[in-house]
Structures are given as structure tokens and as C-alpha cells.
Amino acid sequence: MAKIGVLLSGCGVFDGAEIHEAVITLLALDRAGAETVCMAPNIDQYHVVNHLTQAVTKEKRNVLVESARIARGNIKDLKEVKATDLDGLIIPGGFGAAKNLSDFAFKGPEATVNPDVTRLLKEMTASKKPIGAICISPAPLAKALGDKKPEVTIGNDPGTAKAIEAMGGKHHACTVDMIHLDAKNNVVTTPAYMLGPGIKDVATGIEKLVAKVMDLAKKK
Amino acid sequence: MAKIGVLLSGCGVFDGAEIHEAVITLLALDRAGAETVCMAPNIDQYHVVNHLTQAVTKEKRNVLVESARIARGNIKDLKEVKATDLDGLIIPGGFGAAKNLSDFAFKGPEATVNPDVTRLLKEMTASKKPIGAICISPAPLAKALGDKKPEVTIGNDPGTAKAIEAMGGKHHACTVDMIHLDAKNNVVTTPAYMLGPGIKDVATGIEKLVAKVMDLAKKK
Numbered sequence: 001m002a003k004i005g006v007l008l009s010g011c012g013v014f015d016g017a018e019i020h021e022a023v024i025t026l027l028a029l030d031r032a033g034a035e036t037v038c039m040a041p042n043i044d045q046y047h048v049v050n051h052l053t054q055a056v057t058k059e060k061r062n063v064l065v066e067s068a069r070i071a072r073g074n075i076k077d078l079k080e081v082k083a084t085d086l087d088g089l090i091i092p093g094g095f096g097a098a099k100n101l102s103d104f105a106f107k108g109p110e111a112t113v114n115p116d117v118t119r120l121l122k123e124m125t126a127s128k129k130p131i132g133a134i135c136i137s138p139a140p141l142a143k144a145l146g147d148k149k150p151e152v153t154i155g156n157d158p159g160t161a162k163a164i165e166a167m168g169g170k171h172h173a174c175t176v177d178m179i180h181l182d183a184k185n186n187v188v189t190t191p192a193y194m195l196g197p198g199i200k201d202v203a204t205g206i207e208k209l210v211a212k213v214m215d216l217a218k219k220k
Numbered sequence: 221m222a223k224i225g226v227l228l229s230g231c232g233v234f235d236g237a238e239i240h241e242a243v244i245t246l247l248a249l250d251r252a253g254a255e256t257v258c259m260a261p262n263i264d265q266y267h268v269v270n271h272l273t274q275a276v277t278k279e280k281r282n283v284l285v286e287s288a289r290i291a292r293g294n295i296k297d298l299k300e301v302k303a304t305d306l307d308g309l310i311i312p313g314g315f316g317a318a319k320n321l322s323d324f325a326f327k328g329p330e331a332t333v334n335p336d337v338t339r340l341l342k343e344m345t346a347s348k349k350p351i352g353a354i355c356i357s358p359a360p361l362a363k364a365l366g367d368k369k370p371e372v373t374i375g376n377d378p379g380t381a382k383a384i385e386a387m388g389g390k391h392h393a394c395t396v397d398m399i400h401l402d403a404k405n406n407v408v409t410t411p412a413y414m415l416g417p418g419i420k421d422v423a424t425g426i427e428k429l430v431a432k433v434m435d436l437a438k439k440k
Contacts, residue, residue, distance in 0.1 A: 012289035023243035030420040051288035068271035069232035200250040
């Protein structure tokens with residue numbers, strides 16, 4: 001049974017992991033026969049956003065604790081997870097990937113990536129294990145793996161695509177129902193809610209991404 | 221296009237709406253061609269549970285604001301929604317249904333149900349529009365509609381089944397991959413995470429529930 005990590009970044013599109021993308025990933029992995037290993041960094045969220053009003057609140061929340069909501073409590077501290085524990089890794093999107101796993105939302109190509117995120121991504125590529133990155137998460141991935149010149153898609157947003165190229169990545173435009181495969185680095189990406197518009201649209205791409213990650217994980 | 225309400229009760233299995241059940245419902249509805257109308261009561265959560273440790277915290281959170289995370293901000297105050305706005309209604313599970321939409325988790329058959337939840341459920345049945353209830357949410361439904369003697373399933377837990385019968389409902393045992401239809405009241409139920417064990421198992425039952433609610437909504 002393939003063990004596939006799912007790296008979460010909180011719980012909610014505006015300040016954490018995009019919930020639909022995360023759940024669709026978990027469902028597709030279970031249906032594909034994978035054992036899933038949810039994980040998140042044990043750090044404070046960059047901020048907390050009221051998802052009704054989109055106003056930033058004064059609350060403090062922890063990324064691991066909030067991610068545990070999506071994982072129903074079955075989640076590991078990212079620090080404890082190594083590539084040797086996994087056959088593949090998938091990163092759902094949401095602003096959490098650009099605010100908590102990295103500061104790409106604020107610094108663009110000058111972003112820094114959480115050290116444990118960088119470590120795990122480098123371990124995965126060093127051992128030729130597949131990585132799936134959804135929505136905006138190809139941006140921090142491009143920063144962390146810039147020296148590998150990863151080919152990714154975030155859909156067709158010109159500003160984000162330009163930033164990805166400035167960090168060492170190569171951007172390929174893609175529709176929401178499709179994936180882009182970087183066969184050299186075993187990196188699979190899909191635009192999801194970077195394009196939307198609806199949950200059934202993002203599900204089509206994410207299901208293809210999960211199938212490809214499982215395929216690559218079995219070949220390894 | 222059928223308009224189907226999705227009544228949320230927070231964001232997280234231990235103090236709110238069960239996230240997997242809610243997202244699987246939204247995905248199945250979108251794939252079935254429904255327009256979904258997310259809603260939640262604008263009230264404080266009964267409490268906030270740290271989903272990593274399962275400890276109750278001192279935080280205060282609002283049911284509508286947290287439900288908005290699942291709905292990506294596109295959500296209505298339950299107070300503003302009437303049965304005339306909808307062709308059907310689905311209530312995902314999670315402890316939120318038994319702690320926020322009602323106090324069934326604490327009072328069992330002596331539970332009270334949020335007045336707006338009761339109002340909307342009564343309006344739906346009065347107009348013969350279908351209601352789907354997932355996981356534990358058939359319990360508050362049985363309380364709110366006890367005079368209609370609704371037939372429901374929550375799986376096979378004897379204590380919960382007994383409480384449902386004490387509130388006026390009739391309980392039918394059911395496996396996680398199946399639904400129970402009360403044809404007289406147009407009420408469809410499925411056990412989901414009352415049985416689990418995994419996300420693919422609960423998805424099978426929820427997808428059948430959504431298909432049946434859509435079928436009944438079109439016949440209306």
C-alpha cells in the first residue's frame with residue numbers, strides 16, 4: 001500500500017489549506033488504495049481571516065492544530081516526517097501555502113519557504129519520489145526546488161507565472177481539468193481554485209493529479 | 221436548476237460540521253447539477269475543541285463564521301433562509317449538529333433544537349421538499365420533526381437509536397454504503413462517520429443520499 005503524505009497549511013482558503021482541495025485529495029487517495037499521512041508545521045498561522053467578511057482578526061491559531069480539523073485529528077508534526085516514511089507527497093492549495101508554508105503571498109519571488117517544507121521537498125526529489133502540488137502551492141515548491149528548475153502550472157495568471165520563473169521554475173499554462181507533469185523531477189501540478197470556478201471543476205484536475213502521483217509512486 | 225441548501229454547524233468534526241461529509245456533499249451536488257446554498261446559524265459555538273489533542277479550549281468561535289471556511293465565504297445566515305428559497309436541504313454531520321444546531325450531545329432525548337433549524341425543517345416537510353441528514357444529524361431532525369414520526373438511520377449505535385425513538389423517530393439500522401428513505405416525509409439519511417471507517421466509505425453513502433435528494437427535489 002503506497003503511503004502518500006498530504007501537507008496541510010491550516011483550515012480555510014484565506015488563511016490556511018483550501019478545504020475542498022484537501023478533502024478531494026484525501027478522498028481520491030483513499031479510493032486509489034493509498035494510506036494517507038496528513039502533516040502540517042507546528043507554527044502559528046501568519047494571521048486569521050474571518051471567512052465571512054474576509055477581515056483579518058486579532059485571533060492567533062496554530063497551523064498544525066487547525067489542519068487537524070481536516071485530518072479529523074489524525075495528523076503528524078511535519079518536523080517528524082521524512083521522505084523515507086513516504087512514497088509520495090501532495091500539497092493542497094489555499095493561501096496557507098503562500099502565507100504559512102512560505103511567505104510567497106507577501107514577498108513574491110523573494111519569498112522564503114518554511115525550512116521543514118524545503119527539507120521534505122528536497123528529500124522527496126533526491127529520492128525520486130513524486131510530489132503533487134495543487135493551486136498556489138507550486139509557487140513555494142518552485143522556490144524550494146528552484147535549482148532543479150521544476151516545470152509547474154498554476155493555471156494562467158501572468159503575475160504568478162512570472163514570479164515562478166523568477167524563482168527558477170518553468171511555468172506552463174493549463175486548464176483546471178488538466179495536470180502538468182514534470183517527468184524529470186516527478187512533479188505533478190494542477191490549477192484547481194487558481195482557476196475554479198466550482199468544486200466539480202477543481203475535482204477533475206485533482207483526481208488526475210492523485211492518479212498520476214499514485215502511478216509514479218508505484219513505479220518508484 | 222435545483223437549489224439545495226446545505227446546513228453547516230461549524231468547521232471540524234469535534235465542535236462543528238464534519239468537514240469530509242460537508243465537502244463530499246458539496247461536490248456531489250455540483251456534479252448533479254444543483255445550485256448549492258450554504259447556510260449556518262449566526263450563534264456562538266457551544267465550545268471550541270483542539271482537534272489535535274481533543275481538549276476543550278477557552279476560545280470563542282461563531283458557527284456562521286467558521287462554517288464560512290467550508291463554504292469559501294459564500295454562505296447565508298440561516299435566519300434569512302426559507303423553504304421557499306430551496307428545493308431540498310441537506311445537513312452534514314459532525315458534533316456541531318449535536319452541540320450547535322441542538323444540544324443532543326448533552327441532553328439526548330431531552331434535547332432542544334435551534335429554533336431556526338426547527339423552523340426550516342418544519343417548512344421543508346410542510347411543503348413536501350426533501351431533507352437529507354448525514355451521520356448524527358438525524359438525531360436533531362428526529363427531535364424537530366418528532367410529530368411526523370420520521371424514519372431515519374444513524375447506523376447501528378443502540379444508545380443513539382433508542383434516543384431517536386424516544387424523541388418520536390423510528391430508527392432503521394443501515395450500513396455506511398447505504399441510505400434509508402422515509403418516503404412519507406421525504407427524509408433521506410446515511411450513517412457516514414457514525415460508522416466510517418474511512419472517507420471513501422462515507423462518500424459512497426453520501427453520494428447515494430445526494431442522488432436521492434436530487435431525485436425527490438425534481439419530482440416535487
